[in-house]
Amino acid sequence: MSATLSRDPGLVATGSRAGRLAGRLWRALARTHGRLGTVGMLAAAFLIAVALVAILAPLVAPYKPNAEDLFSINAAPSSSHLLGTDDTGRDILSRLIWGARTSLLGPTIVVGVATLIAVPLAAASAWCGGKVDVAISRVLDLIFAFPGLLLAILIVALYGQGLLPCSVSLAIAYMPWIARVARSGLLRERNKAYIAALDVQGLPGLAICLRHLIPNIASIIWSQVTISFGYALVDLAALSFLGLNVQPPTSDWGVMVNNETALLDGHSMEVIIPCIVIVLCVTAVTYVGNQLSDVDQRAAR
Amino acid sequence: MSSDVLVADGLRKVFAVHGGRGQGHRVLTAVDDVSFTLACGGALGIVGESGSGKTTIARMLAGLEAPSGGRIAVAGRDRSQPARASAERRRRGHELQMVFQDPYTSLDPRQSVGSCLEEALRLHTELDPVGRRARIAELLGHVGLDERHARSLPRALSGGQRQRVAIARALAASPAVIVLDEAVSALDVSIQAQVLNLLNRLRAESGVAYVFITHNLAVVRQICDEALVLQRGQVVERGRVEDVLDNPQHEYTRRLLASIPVPGWDPHQLSAA
Amino acid sequence: MTALLEVEHLSVQLPIDGRLQPVIHDASFSLARGEVLAMVGESGSGKSMSARAVLGLLPPRARTGGSVSFDGIPLLSAGRRELRDIRLRRVGMIFQDPRAAINPVHRIGDFLTEALVRELGVDGAEALRRAEKVLTEVRIADPARCLRQYPHQLSGGMLQRVMIASVLLAEPELILADEPTTALDVTTQAEVVALLDDLRRARGMAMIFITHDLELAAAISDRVAVMYAGRIVETLSSADALAHPAHPYTEALLESRPDLRRRVAEIPQIPGRPRAAYEAGPGCPFHERCRYAEDRCRDQLPPLEAWERGAAMCWRADELRAAALYPGSGSGGSVPSRPEPGGW
Numbered sequence: 050m051s052a053t054l055s056r057d058p059g060l061v062a063t064g065s066r067a068g069r070l071a072g073r074l075w076r077a078l079a080r081t082h083g084r085l086g087t088v089g090m091l092a093a094a095f096l097i098a099v100a101l102v103a104i105l106a107p108l109v110a111p112y113k114p115n116a117e118d119l120f121s122i123n124a125a126p127s128s129s130h131l132l133g134t135d136d137t138g139r140d141i142l143s144r145l146i147w148g149a150r151t152s153l154l155g156p157t158i159v160v161g162v163a164t165l166i167a168v169p170l171a172a173a174s175a176w177c178g179g180k181v182d183v184a185i186s187r188v189l190d191l192i193f194a195f196p197g198l199l200l201a202i203l204i205v206a207l208y209g210q211g212l213l214p215c216s217v218s219l220a221i222a223y224m225p226w227i228a229r230v231a232r233s234g235l236l237r238e239r240n241k242a243y244i245a246a247l248d249v250q251g252l253p254g255l256a257i258c259l260r261h262l263i264p265n266i267a268s269i270i271w272s273q274v275t276i277s278f279g280y281a282l283v284d285l286a287a288l289s290f291l292g293l294n295v296q297p298p299t300s301d302w303g304v305m306v307n308n309e310t311a312l313l314d315g316h317s318m319e320v321i322i323p324c325i326v327i328v329l330c331v332t333a334v335t336y337v338g339n340q341l342s343d344v345d346q347r348a349a350r
Numbered sequence: 351m352s353s354d355v356l357v358a359d360g361l362r363k364v365f366a367v368h369g370g371r372g373q374g375h376r377v378l379t380a381v382d383d384v385s386f387t388l389a390c391g392g393a394l395g396i397v398g399e400s401g402s403g404k405t406t407i408a409r410m411l412a413g414l415e416a417p418s419g420g421r422i423a424v425a426g427r428d429r430s431q432p433a434r435a436s437a438e439r440r441r442r443g444h445e446l447q448m449v450f451q452d453p454y455t456s457l458d459p460r461q462s463v464g465s466c467l468e469e470a471l472r473l474h475t476e477l478d479p480v481g482r483r484a485r486i487a488e489l490l491g492h493v494g495l496d497e498r499h500a501r502s503l504p505r506a507l508s509g510g511q512r513q514r515v516a517i518a519r520a521l522a523a524s525p526a527v528i529v530l531d532e533a534v535s536a537l538d539v540s541i542q543a544q545v546l547n548l549l550n551r552l553r554a555e556s557g558v559a560y561v562f563i564t565h566n567l568a569v570v571r572q573i574c575d576e577a578l579v580l581q582r583g584q585v586v587e588r589g590r591v592e593d594v595l596d597n598p599q600h601e602y603t604r605r606l607l608a609s610i611p612v613p614g615w616d617p618h619q620l621s622a623a
Numbered sequence: 624m625t626a627l628l629e630v631e632h633l634s635v636q637l638p639i640d641g642r643l644q645p646v647i648h649d650a651s652f653s654l655a656r657g658e659v660l661a662m663v664g665e666s667g668s669g670k671s672m673s674a675r676a677v678l679g680l681l682p683p684r685a686r687t688g689g690s691v692s693f694d695g696i697p698l699l700s701a702g703r704r705e706l707r708d709i710r711l712r713r714v715g716m717i718f719q720d721p722r723a724a725i726n727p728v729h730r731i732g733d734f735l736t737e738a739l740v741r742e743l744g745v746d747g748a749e750a751l752r753r754a755e756k757v758l759t760e761v762r763i764a765d766p767a768r769c770l771r772q773y774p775h776q777l778s779g780g781m782l783q784r785v786m787i788a789s790v791l792l793a794e795p796e797l798i799l800a801d802e803p804t805t806a807l808d809v810t811t812q813a814e815v816v817a818l819l820d821d822l823r824r825a826r827g828m829a830m831i832f833i834t835h836d837l838e839l840a841a842a843i844s845d846r847v848a849v850m851y852a853g854r855i856v857e858t859l860s861s862a863d864a865l866a867h868p869a870h871p872y873t874e875a876l877l878e879s880r881p882d883l884r885r886r887v888a889e890i891p892q893i894p895g896r897p898r899a900a901y902e903a904g905p906g907c908p909f910h911e912r913c914r915y916a917e918d919r920c921r922d923q924l925p926p927l928e929a930w931e932r933g934a935a936m937c938w939r940a941d942e943l944r945a946a947a948l949y950p951g952s953g954s955g956g957s958v959p960s961r962p963e964p965g966g967w
Binding site: 508568616 | 665779808812814816817820821835837838839842843865866879881883885886887890891892893894897
């Protein structure tokens with residue numbers, strides 16, 4: 050029933066606080082391993098590493114991203130430039146590291162905003178039912194009808210290019226997907242006896258939603274969020290490709306992939322490497338998301 | 351002698367049902383003009399099979415469904431329409447609580463037993479955290495659980511233990527009435543006996559009244575003072591338990607009694623009837 | 624006459640919480656042709672698993688031991704084709720929840736005729752004819768209409784009859800009924816049980832009826848096997864089941880049922896809760912809850928003591944039997960009292 054590592058909570062371990070903290074961390078790690086599997090743990094570790102690199106970019110990157118070195122244009126990988134340089138002498142590795150910031154920030158804004166709007170809407174829909182549910186569902190249907198990229202182009206045309214307009218427009222486009230998944234999970238939980246019991250107790254509806262309903266579908270939402278993150282990463286790169294998102298010379302993976310002249314000239318490093326990194330990130334995120342949603346389905350006894 | 355703690359008068363519940371291919375809507379009367387009263391500290395059994403409307407009545411009493419007609423009053427206060435305001439919801443929770451059939455879905459799987467009871471106490475009492483902790487220990491003791499179960503999650507508990515927690519949670523609100531919707535039907539026979547004895551003891555000690563919904567007439571005999579038999583949404587027989595079970599007047603009640611396997615029972619007699 | 628079904632020292636282990644754990648220990652029973660055996664137990668007793676083990680319907684990573692032989696054919700080691708053949712033609716199973724066992728997107732007619740047409744090569748029209756005939760046998764009012772309906776249009780009782788009909792179509796020699804009436808109303812239960820009984824007699828089929836209701840078991844079977852914690856703790860004739868149990872668990876089970884006929888101040892209850900096989904210690908699995916337990920019950924597993932009309936796995940079975948076999952002669956007096964409880 051309980052994991053082999055957990056002990057009777059009544060037994061307080063004697064020993065240092067650090068020891069107890071380490072024990073709790075170890076148990077949390079074991080629980081996560083149970084949920085994600087070994088590959089999932091590796092994927093999650095990879096993602097955490099990428100995020101850390103992005104945050105610590107100034108410390109990690111050997112060069113500034115836009116520092117040009119006109120003496121070593123299109124250089125092959127060497128000890129001073131581990132991945133070589135591009136056509137204006139900028140270090141590809143540093144651009145990759147600095148590029149992680151915008152490339153990861155964008156999707157984070159997208160899924161963050163989308164979830165913050167989607168989950169309360171879904172909760173209101175599921176809890177109140179009736180006319181509220183119908184109204185919200187119609188609004189979601191309307192947004193579903195719009196392809197995300199089209200909406201982004203429209204909003205960019207209105208508000209100009211850049212990370213924020215693109216991210217917010219994609220957030221709006223992604224919101225119904227998260228809302229739909231959240232709503233069906235919430236509806237299923239809402240019909241269970243424990244929610245009825247809390248209702249009969251007299252607990253206010255908001256408290257039931259926040260404290261009981263939403264936490265119980267957290268892993269569904271979480272898995273949908275991680276999958277959306279992957280899609281957002283690709284979509285934002287596509288928007289960069291179209292010239293609507295981050296503009297050159299800012300290093301952004303999408304911008305780097307955009308450099309078709311480099312490909313034609315035969316200097317493919319600066320295009321292929323970001324491509325590979327995008328694929329790896331999306332795969333890792335999607336894998337973790339899948340694992341989380343599997344666990345939830347298995348746990349539904 | 352004592353006033354009635356629960357009065358239901360002319361209860362009706364009507365559902366609109368899709369009739370399947372090309373048949374449009376059908377109107378289904380789940381509960382049709384059902385009236386009953388519950389004495390203070392008494393126990394009323396509502397007996398019926400599937401489709402009798404007994405669960406719908408339980409849900410209407412608890413405020414989970416709105417009656418299509420009729421009136422419900424608990425402790426003199428009307429509750430015929432669902433409450434919106436949180437103060438009113440809380441008041442009603444203090445008057446009437448419910449225990450559900452399935453012990454495996456009636457507790458929040460992510461909430462420990464202690465936290466679950468704490469939430470109920472915070473809602474319904476003015477106790478400070480120390481007082482609440484003491485009351486939690488008291489409640490767990492009343493239902494025959496150990497204090498250390500307060501830290502357990504529901505998945506660590508058996509069906510019988512979970513049902514005891516559900517009863518403790520109902521008691522935490524100090525209600526005047528507890529509605530038990532097939533509360534022992536999902537339990538093993540040997541555990542059923544424990545929970546039935548517990549329920550009897552609690553009623554004797556605290557004076558809480560029960561509305562006991564069940565299809566099991568033997569349980570009605572052991573728990574209830576009065577009984578009500580429902581068939582397809584209508585009351586076909588009512589009275590004191592001894593009268594209804596020993597001297598049934600309605601043909602359906604007799605058929606129910608005859609269907610129960612007892613020593614010497616022959617199912618063929620029933621089909622021949 | 625050779626037994627139709629012979630189960631010897633059956634043991635089943637299932638993966639639980641990541642480890643293989645026992646759910647049935649050393650169960651042995653036999654069934655003659657045309658006989659009805661009821662298997663009674665609570666949660667964790669292993670009663671459902673034993674039926675599934677007979678038909679090879681265990682989860683993929685289960686491990687079995689012992690032997691199960693049907694009409695001389697060993698089933699545990701049977702090949703897939705042989706097992707399928709037996710399941711198709713000779714042994715049928717009725718499940719507890721008909722809605723879970725019948726595909727909701729197919730009509731009843733398709734459900735009934737699928738196996739006939741696909742596996743047994745029966746012609747479509749002929750299969751439908753047989754299906755309609757068997758629906759009449761299970762006393763469904765309008766068989767032709769029923770064939771065209773979908774499962775959600777039928778009540779639980781009717782759906783269970785359809786399930787019985789599907790089993791009968793194959794004309795089996797043995798029916799395994801796993802709590803077939805637990806999910807039904809009590810009046811419907813009586814009808815279905817009577818129906819099963821009539822059909823069984825008419826066709827000479829043997830039946831294993833699994834239930835948690837000891838009184839139901841006694842009413843419809845020839846013999847009753849009581850299971851606890853994965854072991855068969857008692858077998859007895861149904862006539863004895865309600866009046867002369869020889870195992871403390873059977874006796875406690877009878878006493879803890881709420882009495883329909885009179886109210887008692889306190890229903891005799893068994894302390895603790897039912898145990899599964901993997902939760903039991905080396906001794907008798909029931910000893911912690913038993914009012915007659917002694918020291919040796921905790922440490923040593925009692926042997927199965929057999930006598931003419933049954934068998935019980937209890938160190939004190941002889942004493943219980945001796946007390947039970949004296950007919951009650953009113954109040955106290957010459958009736959020897961039940962053995963003293965062992966300090967509980």
